[in-house]
Amino acid sequence: xxxxxxxxxxxxxxxxxxxxxxxxxxxxxxxxxxxxxxxxxxxxxxxxxxxxxxxxxxxxxxxxxxxxxxxxxxxxxxxxxxxxxxxxxxxxxxxxxxxxxxxxxxxxxxxxxxxxxxxxxxxxxxxxxxxxxxxxxxxxxxxxxxxxxxxxxxxxxxxxxxxxxxxxxxxxxxxxxxxxxxxxxxxxxxxxxxxxxxxxxxxxxxxxxxxxxxxxxxxxxxxxxxxxxxxxxxxxxxxxxxxxxxxxxxxxxxxxxxxxxxxxxxxxxxxxxxxxxxxxxxxxxxxxxxxxxxxxxxxxxxxxxxxxxxxxxxxxxxxxxxxxx
Amino acid sequence: xxxxxxxxxxxxxxxxxxxxxxxxxxxxxxxxxxxxxxxxxxxxxxxxxxxxxxxxxxxxxxxxxxxxxxxxxxxxxxxxxxxxxxxxxxxxxxxxxxxxxxxxxxxxxxxxxxxxxxxxxxxxxxxxxxxxxxxxxxxxxxxxxxxxxxxxxxxxxxxxxxxxxxxxxxxxxxxxxxxxxxxxxxxxxxxxxxxxxxxxxxxxxxxxxxxxxxxxxxxxxxxxxxxxxxxxxxxxxxxxxxxxxxxxxxxxxxxxxxxxxxxxxxxxxxxxxxxxxxxxxxxxxxxxxxxxxxxxxxxxxxxxxxxxxxxxxxxxxxxxxxxxxxxxxxxxxxxxxxxxxxxxxxxxxxxxxxxxxxxxxxxxxxxxxxxxxxxxxxxxxxxxxxxxxxxxxxxxxxxxxxxxxxxxxxxxxxxxxxxxxxxxxxxxxxxxxxxxxxxxxxxxxxxxxxxxxxxxxxxxxxxxxxxxxxxxxxxxxxxxxxxxxxxxxxxxxxxxxxxxxxxxxxxxxxxxxxxxxxxxxxxxxxxx
Numbered sequence: 034x035x036x037x038x039x040x041x042x043x044x045x046x047x048x049x050x051x052x053x054x055x056x057x058x059x060x061x062x063x064x065x066x067x068x069x070x071x072x073x074x075x076x077x078x079x080x081x082x083x084x085x086x087x088x089x090x091x092x093x094x095x096x097x098x099x100x101x102x103x104x105x106x107x108x109x110x111x112x113x114x115x116x117x118x119x120x121x122x123x124x125x126x127x128x129x130x131x132x133x134x135x136x137x138x139x140x141x142x143x144x145x146x147x148x149x150x151x152x153x154x155x156x157x158x159x160x161x162x163x164x165x166x167x168x169x170x171x172x173x174x175x176x177x178x179x180x181x182x183x184x185x186x187x188x189x190x191x192x193x194x195x196x197x198x199x200x201x202x203x204x205x206x207x208x209x210x211x212x213x214x215x216x217x218x219x220x221x222x223x224x225x226x227x228x229x230x231x232x233x234x235x236x237x238x239x240x241x242x243x244x245x246x247x248x249x250x251x252x253x254x255x256x257x258x259x260x261x262x263x264x265x266x267x268x269x270x271x272x273x274x275x276x277x278x279x280x281x282x283x284x285x286x287x288x289x290x291x292x293x294x295x296x297x298x299x300x301x302x303x304x305x306x307x308x309x310x311x312x313x314x315x316x317x318x319x320x321x322x323x324x325x326x327x328x329x330x331x332x333x334x335x336x337x338x339x340x341x342x343x344x345x346x347x348x349x350x351x352x353x354x355x356x357x358x
Numbered sequence: 359x360x361x362x363x364x365x366x367x368x369x370x371x372x373x374x375x376x377x378x379x380x381x382x383x384x385x386x387x388x389x390x391x392x393x394x395x396x397x398x399x400x401x402x403x404x405x406x407x408x409x410x411x412x413x414x415x416x417x418x419x420x421x422x423x424x425x426x427x428x429x430x431x432x433x434x435x436x437x438x439x440x441x442x443x444x445x446x447x448x449x450x451x452x453x454x455x456x457x458x459x460x461x462x463x464x465x466x467x468x469x470x471x472x473x474x475x476x477x478x479x480x481x482x483x484x485x486x487x488x489x490x491x492x493x494x495x496x497x498x499x500x501x502x503x504x505x506x507x508x509x510x511x512x513x514x515x516x517x518x519x520x521x522x523x524x525x526x527x528x529x530x531x532x533x534x535x536x537x538x539x540x541x542x543x544x545x546x547x548x549x550x551x552x553x554x555x556x557x558x559x560x561x562x563x564x565x566x567x568x569x570x571x572x573x574x575x576x577x578x579x580x581x582x583x584x585x586x587x588x589x590x591x592x593x594x595x596x597x598x599x600x601x602x603x604x605x606x607x608x609x610x611x612x613x614x615x616x617x618x619x620x621x622x623x624x625x626x627x628x629x630x631x632x633x634x635x636x637x638x639x640x641x642x643x644x645x646x647x648x649x650x651x652x653x654x655x656x657x658x659x660x661x662x663x664x665x666x667x668x669x670x671x672x673x674x675x676x677x678x679x680x681x682x683x684x685x686x687x688x689x690x691x692x693x694x695x696x697x698x699x700x701x702x703x704x705x706x707x708x709x710x711x712x713x714x715x716x717x718x719x720x721x722x723x724x725x726x727x728x729x730x731x732x733x734x735x736x737x738x739x740x741x742x743x744x745x746x747x748x749x750x751x752x753x754x755x756x757x758x759x760x761x762x763x764x765x766x767x768x769x770x771x772x773x774x775x776x777x778x779x780x781x782x783x784x785x786x787x788x789x790x791x792x793x794x795x796x797x798x799x800x801x802x803x804x805x806x807x808x809x810x811x812x813x814x815x816x817x818x819x820x821x822x823x824x825x826x827x828x829x830x831x832x833x834x835x836x837x838x839x840x841x842x843x844x845x846x847x848x849x850x851x852x853x854x855x856x857x858x859x860x861x862x863x864x865x866x867x868x869x870x871x872x873x874x875x876x877x878x879x880x881x882x883x884x885x886x
Contacts, residue, residue, distance in 0.1 A: 086537075116395075116539055196595045313393070
């Protein structure tokens with residue numbers, strides 16, 4: 034068991050190093066950061082001095098080595114755009130992204146499960162057909178289009194909800210800010226959370242629907258009916274419980290991608306989170322932010338996968354045997 | 359217990375939220391596509407940043423609504439000794455936001471600081487200029503050579519408090535490549551009509567009106583909240599939904615929609631930036647062309663043919679939707695009169711010129727073009743490709759984001775371009791900058807012609823440019839500028855296209871002055 038864990042951790046580290054290396058090779062093609070830092074009419078001598086002071090004239094491998102060495106000390110450098118430590122910038126932006134991702138996941142899970150169950154139980158009702166159609170839209174429309182449509186309907190035409198930003202935030206401790214405690218903060222959360230969660234919601238809905246219909250055909254449900262249990266108890270006490278096992282696994286895995294793919298939603302809603310920071314960093318060739326963000330997302334996925342693998346090991350006896358050998 | 363605590367916190371927060379803002383408070387919310395990246399006024403010389411900081415800091419001079427130079431922190435000045443010596447009389451009774459008095463020491467300190475290594479504004483003050491304090495509010499500036507346009511850019515050479523900067527370890531300017539955060543990049547202490555209340559880089563900056571400002575207030579605001587919104591659609595939606603009052607810029611294709619809404623309108627006007635095409639006329643063989651062994655652009659007939667082949671009126675009507683001023687010159691008409699210059703469109707003659715030059719069937723050339731830097735830049739290039747195809751020139755367009763584009767075509771990238779589109783606003787608002795920076799002969803170790811990507815060179819123009827710099831008689835100076843532009847247009851140094859238009863989105867209850875250099879200056883804004 035221990036050997037398995039160590040092996041998985043070593044593999045994870047290898048993945049992280051490759052993420053960093055690939056990112057670094059890509060940075061050679063995103064452009065020259067110095068041209069983004071100063072005006073076009075800056076004297077060339079000044080530009081050269083800037084390049085040298087940033088170490089951009091060194092070979093890629095030297096830059097990569099320096100980056101790895103600093104990253105090992107949790108030092109990701111200073112942003113080219115804001116002249117602030119990248120760790121501080123990411124920490125300031127993390128609460129916004131995490132709150133958005135959490136709300137989106139919650140929305141996807143609750144609404145997805147309810148709609149899925151309804152579609153499975155009342156397969157032929159008109160509402161189930163509407164849900165199916167909605168889920169098709171959720172799967173096929175790109176996120177930015179959904180976001181812009183929602184903005185135009187609810188912010189521009191109806192004027193009910195804000196189109197951008199986080200509203201008023203309340204500060205907790207040193208760096209955590211929350212929008213959950215103010216009216217404008219909660220209102221600002223609605224549209225981006227729906228946009229970000231819509232795809233996951235449709236995924237969960239379809240999964241629940243299929244699983245539930247499968248479960249409803251099993252013998253123990255038939256037996257429960259024969260025993261004369263109330264329909265309600267059969268549906269929610271027996272069928273739903275068994276349906277949810279794979280749903281929870283998927284939902285857990287999807288949380289990582291919700292955080293990672295918040296980039297587009299954050300851009301459309303000008304949500305001051307890590308994704309927006311990353312996108313601006315790409316436009317401005319802010320290599321320290323890009324590198325740190327990619328490492329963070331890599332770390333997130335590696336950690337989630339590691340935990341899932343370990344959890345499987347604990348849950349599934351067959352895997353436990355395989356691990357021992 | 360903990361839940362009750364949470365409820366209490368939530369309740370308090372909601373209560374705070376409901377609290378009405380004090381009577382008479384006027385908040386103007388402003389969104390720009392760009393960030394305010396550093397509060398240090400010497401880090402980044404860029405229009406948007408300078409305009410933001412212009413609310414907080416002030417220069418010795420100022421520029422009015424029509425860009426005319428007027429007094430600022432200097433009440434008046436005298437030019438002596440044939441523009442070799444300048445005397446500035448500083449305004450008395452001016453205080454910095456932290457309460458310190460503004461004196462001559464601050465100006466001398468700022469003059470050293472702006473020229474120090476790491477400053478992006480080193481050219482604001484000539485290297486050899488000597489600043490001498492006569493008394494607490496008088497300063498003499500002695501120059502090595504006469505310079506009649508010394509103060510042309512001093513409206514954005516912002517004066518920093520000596521005591522405050524030194525006390526906060528900010529005596530040296532924050533370089534664009536700073537590796538440690540500096541105090542002055544996150545805090546500001548100016549003399550201007552607004553002070554900075556809070557600043558979260560890339561998210562939100564709050565300005566409060568400065569009640570102790572020395573000048574006559576021309577706005578009715580108590581607060582400005584600035585938010586960067588990089589996404590075009592989001593920025594326009596925020597304006598249309600009434601969540602922000604002013605946005606810059608409005609994408610051209612969204613102008614009709616903003617104008618047809620009942621909440622906002624578009625303020626459009628000519629900008630000083632000239633958009634033009636340039637070609638490599640210095641290499642012996644083009645980098646990206648099927649013509650080998652020679653460079654077609656070295657032949658003036660080919661350059662003329664390119665000028666004749668491009669239909670500026672069509673670009674204005676189709677690509678720019680009317681929001682451009684076609685230009686025969688490399689400088690905007692607001693900065694130098696265009697009388698006596700004109701551009702022609704004549705593809706037949708262009709074809710003939712190409713044939714005379716030895717390219718009856720045209721040739722192939724690569725073109726570099728940014729697609730996120732100027733208004734509709736990528737589409738302009740596509741239009742040019744079509745127009746040149748009509749005279750037989752096959753253009754292989756390489757349109758890319760500005761980060762990659764500039765890395766390729768600028769001096770730092772080795773001028774690796776054969777044919778390109780660029781925009782230029784003379785920072786000094788003066789023709790000398792245009793002649794020196796983009797028409798001057800390139801030479802190693804000299805800043806002359808560093809942005810002259812095609813390498814146009816004429817020693818006669820260079821000699822005139824040097825004379826223009828030191829000539830203080832306006833009439834004589836203008837005659838020389840005209841002479842220089844006559845040479846460059848006759849030699850078809852570039853293909854000037856147009857001055858692009860500014861488009862700001864403004865809520866209907868806001869009145870605002872639009873300055874042609876695209877500085878959004880809200881100290882002229884009134885909100886009903």
